[in-house]
Every structure is written in structure tokens, then in C-alpha cells.
Amino acid sequence: MGLVVVFSLLSPSAASIANAYPDQPIKIIVSFPPGGSADIVIRALQPALAEDLRQPIVIENRAGAGGNIGIGAVAQAAPDGYTVGVAAAGVLTVNPHLNRAAMPFDPLKDLVPVTLLAEIPFVLVASQKSEISSVADLIARAKAQPQNLSVGHGGSGTAMHLTSALFAQKADIRIQLIAYRGTAPAAVDVLAGHIPLAVLDIPASQQLIREGKLRALGVSAAKRVVFLPDVAPLAELGLSGFESVGWFGIVAPAGTPPDIVGKLNAAFVKALSDPAAIEKIRVLGAEPAPSSPDAFARFIQSESAKWGKLIAEAGIKSE
Structure with missing residues (x-):
């Protein structure tokens, strides 16, 4: 019993960890090759993020398997806020319906939404x-x-x-x-x-x-x-309710403390308001679309349901 008490006194609480965050560099895994839209957007935000979070922002490109490789690495990372990923619509809401067996993670269970970044x-x-x-x-x-x-x-x-x-x-x-x-x-x-x-x-x-x-x-x-x-x-033009856009956002490993998710969200939302970043994003034909973590979570769920239904009804298969 005494050992348990001593251990609890010496172990940092979740609140103290969140208060200290961040105290080391933050890695952002981009699940696409360098030079793509997602890569350009995150690099446009990099200076503002580093300034706001007061830590270096390290960008790592891990492309392949329609985003599964990079975001799979995020899902397996420690849930401490020091590894997050840039995920596109496909890996979060389409891949699971095209080939569930090939998915190394469950987008709705193994990841925590931080913010939507941009829509295309x-x-x-x-x-x-x-x-x-x-x-x-x-x-x-x-x-x-x-x-x-x-x-x-x-x-x-x-x-x-x-x-x-x-x-x-x-x-x-x-x-x-x-x-x-x-x-x-x-x-x-x-x-x-x-x-x-x-x-x-x-x-x-x-x-x-x-x-x-x-x-x-x-x-x-x-x-x-x-x-x-x-x-x-x-x-x-006669197609009531039609809406379809490409998009990508920031996700963290499941279990990341809400306070840390909140700090990351605030930093990304602030960076997305920077005029220089907005200009670089719009050159890509994209529109900045910052959101709260809860709003992004609801969006992912609705998009997954929407595209899953279409894929099933239209008989769309993976190639």
C-alpha cells in the first residue's frame, strides 16, 4: 500500500503534464510526399506554430497506402501530444469502406481529431x-x-x-x-x-x-x-444537398489528454489566421477551415457515413 502511495505522489498528474506541455519538439507526420497540397499547407503553418508553441516543429513525410502508413504511425505513437499527423479525407473516411482488412487502425477509435485545416x-x-x-x-x-x-x-x-x-x-x-x-x-x-x-x-x-x-x-x-x-x-443547379470537397486536418493518437488537444487546436487555429499562410493555402485552390476538436470529430463521422453509404450503393471497389 505504501509503495502505491509513494508512486502516486511521485508520478506527475495528467494536469501537470498538460501544464508543462510542450517542453520538447513536436513532430507532424504528413501522410503524403513532399510538395503535395497537405505538405505545402503544413509547412506554411510551421513558423507560426513554432512561435506559438515555443518549440521546434519537425515535419516528417511518410507516404504510401493511401495515407495508411503515415497515419498508422500516428495511431501507434505515444498519446503525449508530441506526435500528430496530417490526415486527408481518404484515409479517415474512405479507405475503411474500400478495404477494411487493409486498414492498420480504426480512424474513429485510434485517433483524436484536433482541427480541420483546409477544404478543397x-x-x-x-x-x-x-x-x-x-x-x-x-x-x-x-x-x-x-x-x-x-x-x-x-x-x-x-x-x-x-x-x-x-x-x-x-x-x-x-x-x-x-x-x-x-x-x-x-x-x-x-x-x-x-x-x-x-x-x-x-x-x-x-x-x-x-x-x-x-x-x-x-x-x-x-x-x-x-x-x-x-x-x-x-x-x-438541380442537385439539392450536393456537397463534396477534399479536405485534411490534424489528428493525434487516441488517449491524448484533452488539455493537450486543446493547446494544439488553439495553436493551429491561430496559425490558420495568419495572412501569409492563408495566401499560400489559397494558391493551392484550398480554403482554410479551422474547427474545434468536437466539430472536426462530428465532421469525420458524418463524412464516413456519407461516403460509406455511397461506396456500398455504387459498388465502388478498391484497385
């Missing part, structure tokens, strides 16, 4: 060589000639793939979904008229739309986006 809307475009002039025209043509239209996207299981599938479901049409190895090849083919339609991210399409080389039919966000203010959301 997409745009449905038509080739100028096609005769499709609007969403209504597209739907009418697809219903008149089922399976006679195709839409390209950035790859199997990507947010652009799911956006394309959601469009087909909401519009109640049959349309061939063509997977490319990234956004750029899809943009090249729709620009050349090899495919009539594509779902693209903003950086790959914005200038082409402005130059009149691609016809923007609608954006996938619920509201108009600052990058293409003249393009209406699909939700306003």
Missing part, C-alpha cells in the same frame, strides 16, 4: 469540343442516351472519384467514370476533347476556365467559392 472544392467541367452547355443539358443527354457519356477524375478512391459518383447518383443518371493517374492527365484529355467531362481540382482548371478552354458547369462545394465566384454550386 472541385469543379465539373465540360470540353469546349463537346456540345454540353450546362448541368441540365448534361443530365438530359445522359438520360436520353444512357452510358453514352463519360467523366474523368483523378484516380480510384479519390475525392474526385467519389464526387463523380455522387453526381451520377444525385442526378439519377448512368455515366462512365474514368480513372486517371492524377488530375493533370484528366485535365489534358478533357481539354483535348478525348473525354467530354471531368471533375477537376481548382489549380488544374482555374486558368483554363478563365481562358475559355474549359466550360465550368458547377462547383462541388455547398456555396460559391472565391476561386470561381461566377460558377454556381451543383446544389443550386
Whole structure:
């Protein structure tokens, strides 16, 4: 009994640990290669985070397996706030539904949401060589000639793939979904008229739309986006409730003390308000989207349910 009492007196309480936090460098694992959107965003926030937390911020890229490798390492790390990760929509809300057996962790049980970082809307475009002039025209043509239209996207299981599938479901049409190895090849083919339609991210399409080389039919966000203010959301074009965006946020290992999660959240939210960081994020076609840990947790749960349902109903398989 005496040993238990002595041990409890000598052991730091959770409160004292949280009060001392952070007292050493913080590692952020990015589950994508250097130079990608998530990597650029976190490096844009790095100086402000280091200043606010008064500790070096070490960024480590661990790409592979659709984000499973990097975020799997976060899930296995000590829950002390010194290892967190940048996780995208795919690894948290799509991968578990495409191939549960390949998941090395449970996103809803083995991780603690800290904050959403940014959202990336997409745009449905038509080739100028096609005769499709609007969403209504597209739907009418697809219903008149089922399976006679195709839409390209950035790859199997990507947010652009799911956006394309959601469009087909909401519009109640049959349309061939063509997977490319990234956004750029899809943009090249729709620009050349090899495919009539594509779902693209903003950086790959914005200038082409402005130059009149691609016809923007609608954006996938619920509201108009600052990058293409003249393009209406699909939700306003007959597809009520349509919303699909790419996104990524910060997660920590399950069991990380709430006070530490709160300190991390405050630092990231503050960093996301820095004008220089906002400018770098918007260059990527992304919009800063800081949130509370609870709001991010609810968002992950709702996105997981949404995409899980679509994947099952549309019969989408992993490749």
C-alpha cells in the first residue's frame, strides 16, 4: 500500500503534464510526399506554430497506402501530444469502406481529431469540343442516351472519384467514370476533347476556365467559392444537398489528454489566421477551415457515413 502511495505522489498528474506541455519538439507526420497540397499547407503553418508553441516543429513525410502508413504511425505513437499527423479525407473516411482488412487502425477509435485545416472544392467541367452547355443539358443527354457519356477524375478512391459518383447518383443518371493517374492527365484529355467531362481540382482548371478552354458547369462545394465566384454550386443547379470537397486536418493518437488537444487546436487555429499562410493555402485552390476538436470529430463521422453509404450503393471497389 505504501509503495502505491509513494508512486502516486511521485508520478506527475495528467494536469501537470498538460501544464508543462510542450517542453520538447513536436513532430507532424504528413501522410503524403513532399510538395503535395497537405505538405505545402503544413509547412506554411510551421513558423507560426513554432512561435506559438515555443518549440521546434519537425515535419516528417511518410507516404504510401493511401495515407495508411503515415497515419498508422500516428495511431501507434505515444498519446503525449508530441506526435500528430496530417490526415486527408481518404484515409479517415474512405479507405475503411474500400478495404477494411487493409486498414492498420480504426480512424474513429485510434485517433483524436484536433482541427480541420483546409477544404478543397472541385469543379465539373465540360470540353469546349463537346456540345454540353450546362448541368441540365448534361443530365438530359445522359438520360436520353444512357452510358453514352463519360467523366474523368483523378484516380480510384479519390475525392474526385467519389464526387463523380455522387453526381451520377444525385442526378439519377448512368455515366462512365474514368480513372486517371492524377488530375493533370484528366485535365489534358478533357481539354483535348478525348473525354467530354471531368471533375477537376481548382489549380488544374482555374486558368483554363478563365481562358475559355474549359466550360465550368458547377462547383462541388455547398456555396460559391472565391476561386470561381461566377460558377454556381451543383446544389443550386438541380442537385439539392450536393456537397463534396477534399479536405485534411490534424489528428493525434487516441488517449491524448484533452488539455493537450486543446493547446494544439488553439495553436493551429491561430496559425490558420495568419495572412501569409492563408495566401499560400489559397494558391493551392484550398480554403482554410479551422474547427474545434468536437466539430472536426462530428465532421469525420458524418463524412464516413456519407461516403460509406455511397461506396456500398455504387459498388465502388478498391484497385
